[in-house]
Amino acid sequence: MKVYDKYIKDITKIGRFTMLLGLVVSFLPPLVMTLVFGFNPGLGAILAGAISQISVSGAFYFSEPISYFPIVGRAGLYMGFLSGNLVNMRIPAAVSALEGSGYKSGTDEGAIMGTIGIGVSIWVGIIFLLLSVFAGQTLLANLPESISRMLSLIIPALFGGVFAQFALKSPKSGIFALTIAFVMTKIVDIIPGKPSFIVTLVSVFATIAFAKRQLIRKIDNKEA
Template identity: 30%
Template sequence: MEKEKFLEEFNRQQHRLGRIMLIAAAVLLLAVPFLLGGIYGALPDLKSFLNGFIKVGMVYIPVGIVEFLVYAPMLGNGGSYLTFLTGNVTNLKIPCAMNARDIARTEVGTVENEIISTLSVASSSIVTMLVIFAGVLLLVPLTPVLENPVLTPAFDTVVPALFGALGLKYFRKSMKITAIPLISMTLLCVLVPGAISQTSILLIPAGGMALVIGYVLWKKNKL
């Protein structure tokens, strides 16, 4: 009973601190483009921002909500606040927290589990930030090399490189979901070349199609 009371108080504190931290961090993150724009007299263009944000939001707001609904129960209170702030949810924080729980042999819903999850995500975030910081220090002297014109094709094709790798990874997960969106998008771009420059718009029907097919297959228990 005492432990339950402690958990209640501990959770209350974590929610308060977590909310304050996230609000402050969101304000700071949003301020960065304005601060840089202020220095160079080039503030973000509101019209272009809204145009881009609508397209991005259509895809990534649902993804963000789904990630929140799926992963928050695995991470607990403190773990969720830190994870959704520091990112790399599926590739790092979830496996890390699960691993720590296995080591500590804690059970979901207990105060011990809450504490271990928070310790795990916090230490993972600190280490990741420090590794990246050390790397950035090394990267600064390399900047002139990275800006060499010979390397321009590499950085101009960074998006195809990403989607080649991700495509294989995700297509393999479910060929049943993949077939129709992939074939239809390819045919559309081959037959209507004007669509190629509108990839940001193509994402919406392609994502919608994949979601509907995925949902139908899931309903029929065929995934």
């Protein structure tokens, strides 16, 4: 067995255990509130909240693992989904690690570099989280209003930076992704209830299909 295969086998065991542990810990506070203190909103309210949340983020359960796996690999997905902030912190860190190392996404080496990037971002996040807990509120309260408004643009800027890095490698796929996302946004606006998850679901899988078609065409042209 290759070293990398053994690494993945061990990571899978640890990852499954930690994900199950995280699931138990996540449900522990509401279970304690319900069973120990007797606070319960009722089954109807719980189902209504669950359906509301699924309608918003349900598409991410399918699109994110498929989209991010080539960048971070199996270990990176376990770490990213357990630690959270996958889009606005973990993926940009993984992409930066890939770019800095020179390895390509979708390779074993690239997956390891992406995992290292996520690991570093988790530790950096913990350090800054501790700092923000003790001093962040005081600091933010004294920031000028112009800077506070600017901070709200951080996440869009991260999305744009990650998109640009990949769009430069495949401009046609980038243009297609922007076009299909824009079209789907307009379509969703006229659908009752405006199910925004459809934008993500269609945009991600349509772009994957388009990029795959471009890659196959490129390979066929080389072989011709």
